[in-house]
Amino acid sequence: MITLTHYLILTGLLFAIGLVGVMRRTNLLMLFFSTEILLNAVNIGFVAVSKYYGDFTGRMFAFFIMPWQPVK
Amino acid sequence: MFETAVIVETVVKAVIVVAVVAAMAGFATFIERKVLAFMQRRLGPMHVGPYGLLQLAADGIKLFTKEDIIPQNAIKPIFMIAPVVAATSAFVAMAAVPYFPEFTLFGYTIHPIISDINVALLYVMGVASVGIYGPLLAGMSSANKWSLLGAARAVVQMLSFEVVSGLSILAPIMLIGSLSLIDINDYQSGGISNWLIWKQPLAFVLFAIAGFMETNRAPFDTVEFEAEVVAGYATEYSGMRWGLFFIGEYANMITISVLVSIIFMGGYAPLGFIPGAVMMLLKVSFWIFLFLWVRAAWPHVRPDQLMWVCWKVMMPLAVVNILITGFVLI
Amino acid sequence: MTLNDFKKRDCSGDYIFFEGEKKSENGWEAFQRVMKRTLKGELFVGLWVVLREMIRFDIHTLKYPAEKMEMGPRYRAIHRLLRLFESGSERCIGCGLCEKICIAKCIRMETRIDEKSRKEVSEYSINFGRCIFCGYCAEVCPELAIVHGVEYENASEQRAHFGLKEDMLTPLDTFRAKEQKEFSGFGALSDHADETVKQTPLAY
Amino acid sequence: MYETVAFYIFSILTLGMFGIVVMSKNALYAMSALAGGMIFISGFFFILDAEFLGVVQIVVYSGAIMALYAFGMMFFDTTRDVSEKMRSKKIAYTLSILSAILIVAILCIPLVSESIEASYPAIENVGNIQMVGLILFTKYLVPFELAAIMLLVAMISGIVLASKKMDEHLAIEEDECEMLKEGK
Numbered sequence: 011m012i013t014l015t016h017y018l019i020l021t022g023l024l025f026a027i028g029l030v031g032v033m034r035r036t037n038l039l040m041l042f043f044s045t046e047i048l049l050n051a052v053n054i055g056f057v058a059v060s061k062y063y064g065d066f067t068g069r070m071f072a073f074f075i076m077p078w079q080p081v082k
Numbered sequence: 083m084f085e086t087a088v089i090v091e092t093v094v095k096a097v098i099v100v101a102v103v104a105a106m107a108g109f110a111t112f113i114e115r116k117v118l119a120f121m122q123r124r125l126g127p128m129h130v131g132p133y134g135l136l137q138l139a140a141d142g143i144k145l146f147t148k149e150d151i152i153p154q155n156a157i158k159p160i161f162m163i164a165p166v167v168a169a170t171s172a173f174v175a176m177a178a179v180p181y182f183p184e185f186t187l188f189g190y191t192i193h194p195i196i197s198d199i200n201v202a203l204l205y206v207m208g209v210a211s212v213g214i215y216g217p218l219l220a221g222m223s224s225a226n227k228w229s230l231l232g233a234a235r236a237v238v239q240m241l242s243f244e245v246v247s248g249l250s251i252l253a254p255i256m257l258i259g260s261l262s263l264i265d266i267n268d269y270q271s272g273g274i275s276n277w278l279i280w281k282q283p284l285a286f287v288l289f290a291i292a293g294f295m296e297t298n299r300a301p302f303d304t305v306e307f308e309a310e311v312v313a314g315y316a317t318e319y320s321g322m323r324w325g326l327f328f329i330g331e332y333a334n335m336i337t338i339s340v341l342v343s344i345i346f347m348g349g350y351a352p353l354g355f356i357p358g359a360v361m362m363l364l365k366v367s368f369w370i371f372l373f374l375w376v377r378a379a380w381p382h383v384r385p386d387q388l389m390w391v392c393w394k395v396m397m398p399l400a401v402v403n404i405l406i407t408g409f410v411l412i
Numbered sequence: 413m414t415l416n417d418f419k420k421r422d423c424s425g426d427y428i429f430f431e432g433e434k435k436s437e438n439g440w441e442a443f444q445r446v447m448k449r450t451l452k453g454e455l456f457v458g459l460w461v462v463l464r465e466m467i468r469f470d471i472h473t474l475k476y477p478a479e480k481m482e483m484g485p486r487y488r489a490i491h492r493l494l495r496l497f498e499s500g501s502e503r504c505i506g507c508g509l510c511e512k513i514c515i516a517k518c519i520r521m522e523t524r525i526d527e528k529s530r531k532e533v534s535e536y537s538i539n540f541g542r543c544i545f546c547g548y549c550a551e552v553c554p555e556l557a558i559v560h561g562v563e564y565e566n567a568s569e570q571r572a573h574f575g576l577k578e579d580m581l582t583p584l585d586t587f588r589a590k591e592q593k594e595f596s597g598f599g600a601l602s603d604h605a606d607e608t609v610k611q612t613p614l615a616y
Numbered sequence: 617m618y619e620t621v622a623f624y625i626f627s628i629l630t631l632g633m634f635g636i637v638v639m640s641k642n643a644l645y646a647m648s649a650l651a652g653g654m655i656f657i658s659g660f661f662f663i664l665d666a667e668f669l670g671v672v673q674i675v676v677y678s679g680a681i682m683a684l685y686a687f688g689m690m691f692f693d694t695t696r697d698v699s700e701k702m703r704s705k706k707i708a709y710t711l712s713i714l715s716a717i718l719i720v721a722i723l724c725i726p727l728v729s730e731s732i733e734a735s736y737p738a739i740e741n742v743g744n745i746q747m748v749g750l751i752l753f754t755k756y757l758v759p760f761e762l763a764a765i766m767l768l769v770a771m772i773s774g775i776v777l778a779s780k781k782m783d784e785h786l787a788i789e790e791d792e793c794e795m796l797k798e799g800k
Contacts, residue, residue, distance in 0.1 A: 012623045017660075020627050022716045024634060029712030031638035039643065039689065043650050046677070047634050050657050053673075055719075061664040069666055070756050074763055089618060121462040125473040157644055199662075201671045208675035215651060222644055222689065379458040395446070 017058030024051035049075055095196045099181075100173055107332035108138045114374050121378040148321035153225055156318065160223035165319065165326035168216025172333035175209040178202035179340050180264050183350045183358040195264070202263040203255070203345070207247060210296060210337060214240040216330060217298075217305055221315040232314025235385050236305045239295060242392035243302075247292035249400035250285045253407040254278050254345060263341075267349035274353065279346040284403045286346045288396050293338040295388070297331060300377030304385045339369035483562035484602035485595070488545045490574050491538055492561040493581040494595065500587055503557035506533045510549035510558055518542035519549060536577040540566075550595075559595040622663055630656045643689055 028051055031044030056072040112127070112135070119126030127134030152158055179202070180195035199205060214236055221233020255261060257278070258269045270276040279286045295302040306314030316327055343349060343365035350358035383391075413421070436442040474481060483489070494503050506523040522535040550559050558580075566574065573579060582592045602608075633653035637646045654677040661670030752760055 012620055016623065017664075020630075022719055023631060025719050026712050026716030027631070027634045027638050029715055030709060031634075033712060034638060037643070039685065040646060042685070043637050043646055046650065047637060047653070050654065050677075052719075053669075054657060054660050057661055057664050057666050057669060061666065069669060070751060070759075072666075072669055073672070073752070074756075074759055085618060117466070119473075120466045120469065120471075123465055123470055123472045125471055125475075128475070157642065160644055160648055163648070199667050201667045204668075204671040204675065208671050212655065212674060215648070219644075219648055375459060375462065379462045380455060 014058055014062040018055060021051050021055035021058070024054065027051075092196055095194075096177070099176055099196060103173065103176060103333050103336055104329060106336060107329045108142065110332045110335065110370060111141065111328070112138045113370070114377075117371065117374045118378050121375070142325075145322050145325040150321045150323060151318070153318050155225035157223040157225075160219050161318075162323070164216050164218075164220035164223065164315075165323040165330070167219060168213055168330035169326040169333070171209055171213035171215070172330040172337065175206045175213070175337050176333070177209075178205045178263065179337060180267065180344070180350070181340065182362055183352075185359075198262065198264060201261045203251065203261045203266070203341075206263075206337065206341060207251070210334060211240060211244055213330060213334060216327060217315040220319065220327075224315070224318040226318050228312045228317045229315050231311045232305050232317070235311070236298075236315065238385060239298075239302065239304060239388060242389050243292045243295035246288055246392055246396045246400055247296065249397060249404060250288035250292065251345070252400075253285045253403050254282050256404070256407050256411060257281065263344050263349075267344050267351065270348045271351040273351075274348065277346065277348045282346070282403070282407070284399060286342075288400050288403075289346070290342060291396065293342060294373070294376070295392075297334045297338055297373070299335065299373050301380045301383055302388055303382065304388060307382055309382075335370060335373055336366065339366045339373075342369055483564065485600045486602065487562050487564075488547045488550075488560040490540070490561050490563045490566060491549070491580050492559050493536065493577065494557055494559060494592060495582050495587050497592075497594075500584065502533065502581065503555045504533050504536065505555055505557070506531045507554065509552045509554065513548045513552045515546060515548065516542045516544050533577070536580070537572075538575040538580070540571045540575050556595050619663060622659070626656050626659045626663070629653075630660075647685060647689060 025048060028044050028047035031047060032041060035041050035044055053072040053075055056075075057069055060069045060072075115137070116126040116134075127137040130136040130140045152161055177196045178199055180193070180198075182194040184191055184193045186192070217236040218233050221229040221231075221236065224230070254266070258266050260266065260269075266278075270278055294300070298305050304310070306316055311317075316324055319327065340362075343362060347365050348361070350362040352358040353361050356364075436445050495501065496503050506521065508521060508523070511519045511521055518539040518541075520535075520537050520539075521533055523531055524534050526532040545560070547560060553559075568574065586592060630653050633649045633656065636649035637653065640646045640649065655674060658670040658673040661667070661673055
């Protein structure tokens with residue numbers, strides 16, 4: 011059975027990948043790609059927490075993170 | 083065990099849908115050639131089989147046995163994966179589309195929809211818009227300038243029509259109050275007068291135009307228009323990879339036809355003595371015929387005209403439509 | 413003449429300038445034009461035209477290898493040399509007019525006096541690499557000996573395969589089967605001319 | 617059972633895709649891998665019963681944003697490799713792993729503290745989208761409006777940036793004449 015911990019570990023791993031990207035890349039476009047990975051990783055975390063606590067706040071947060079991308 | 087049964091049923095349905103739609107896409111190429119020929123006073127394919135019916139088999143054999151050319155400077159993995167993306171996204175979009183009313187077979191009720199998610203409409207449109215990755219990746223990996231131009235046009239076109247199709251579909255959604263295609267279908271089950279096309283004619287027209295853009299069909303096929311960009315993104319493709327693009331395009335056409343029939347034209351609701359399934363088939367065939375008909379009759383538009391009409395005409399109209407609908411609802 | 417002079421030159425007498433559609437000056441006119449075009453329903457006229465053709469089902473396809481187009485007598489394809497209907501001997505009397513009039517200089521004939529001290533054409537050839545199919549040879553021939561045929565499928569290994577005398581002359585067996593067609597004259601009307609062309613005004 | 621299988625498949629795919637994004641030298645590889653990863657992430661949202669978010673993920677990220685990026689990429693030569701200068705490799709990797717652990721720790725705090733309670737518990741018999749709509753337009757109305765205003769500001773600034781040269785009309789005809797004259 012998948013628990014919240016699984017999702018949080020996944021979020022951590024993805025976040026680590028994104029951070030490696032942010033530090034490794036010098037190209038502007040590639041930097042944007044890496045930041046997208048970071049945001050998405052956090053999104054998964056929020057949604058997982060919201061699901062396992064039966065609370066919609068996490069989802070709302072994830073929802074509000076999404077429009078940041080086009081703004082960028 | 084119940085879960086397993088559901089999974090098995092879903093897989094069977096998915097296989098059936100993929101097989102049937104792929105076959106229909108192949109048949110649609112034959113129909114297209116015939117209809118275009120008749121409209122231009124020609125006969126079309128006649129020599130393979132009775133009335134050229136086996137022409138699609140011949141085409142299939144040819145595509146499968148043709149050499150798969152990959153240009154030397156192309157980025158190989160992306161080049162190879164792009165047609166697969168185009169075809170899969172077209173088929174994946176069909177997961178949330180109900181085709182027929184539910185029926186009982188051997189005492190077992192079958193819902194002819196692979197997965198009834200409650201955001202079906204958004205899902206179908208989103209996944210269909212992912213199909214733009216096919217042309218995009220193909221164009222960017224081909225190391226060919228025609229292909230790159232085609233890909234650029236694909237992106238521009240997609241950004242334009244996506245706004246229009248999203249906004250135009252919003253007004254019917256406000257009326258119905260659900261994103262599920264089954265709910266939308268049930269909303270207009272009371273005969274022709276209940277069809278949404280009468281309540282939302284503007285949204286219908288806008289959505290139909292956006293559908294033509296989405297499938298890269300005739301008046302808006304700037305992406306692969308021969309006279310301007312040789313074959314657009316597909317310039318470097320040959321054999322079955324090119325064929326996959328083709329299947330994707332026709333599968334998209336079928337999806338859009340089904341979508342328009344369900345949202346605006348009453349879907350699979352039975353009409354008088356005609357059962358619902360037949361109504362659905364009739365509507366879908368009419369829409370596919372309309373796609374071919376328009377291709378035979380109308381000239382192409384330039385990409386700048388396309389963007390102009392999207393952003394300056396259709397988008398304001400869609401917004402006005404939403405506003406009016408909102409006021410009427412209040 | 414510079415480009416500006418060229419653009420300003422007086423050519424009012426020679427040309428008719430087509431102005432085309434007036435360009436819209438401001439946004440309002442552009443909007444009007446769009447509305448007019450949208451509501452006029454021109455697009456549906458196009459749709460109707462193709463649908464009408466489809467319903468009418470007036471197919472003009474010629475399934476080429478199976479069916480062949482019937483060529484009119486004016487068609488100028490590979491030359492034929494005809495035989496006399498009475499005797500079956502060649503019509504050509506070797507006068508050399510065709511050789512003389514040929515503007516492409518592609519006809520070449522060799523003649524000699526035979527045993528009965530009559531002029532006989534021993535060799536006759538047309539270089540189809542040079543022939544422009546002008547039809548002067550057929551026009552000038554006093555005996556209607558050289559004519560243009562209707563054979564338009566000219567695929568062969570060599571051009572010379574059509575240009576020798578034995579290729580062009582009506583074969584004897586065809587002649588005996590009475591299948592040699594008489595040349596109706598250069599510039600003759602086609603067979604169905606009355607159906608396709610109106611009669612001369614005095615006839616009605 | 618199927619949820620587990622799906623979770624692991626999606627995790628492996630997402631990690632692999634994002635790994636390619638970070639490690640690949642080719643911009644086109646990176647872009648297509650990122651797009652793939654985004655779509656797989658929407659798979660997680662579907663597993664987590666957040667269909668609306670999943671679909672929005674597909675539409676917004678994979679549909680619009682990535683297309684924008686792709687359009688940006690067309691100005692580069694995608695067949696050539698991107699040059700990367702790696703300065704201090706070890707520091708980068710250590711820092712990122714450390715911060716990742718920090719993130720996990722922060723996210724794990726609710727696990728440890730038991731006193732947390734759902735402020736918006738999911739209501740029975742109310743669909744996912746209705747729920748999203750209810751909360752979005754009651755408690756989170758102000759952030760929602762702010763997001764909309766933010767998008768509007770971004771759009772206007774983008775148009776202003778792009779359209780600086782729009783009013784300079786092209787004087788091709790005169791130039792052409794000059795060039796032709798000189799040519800003669």
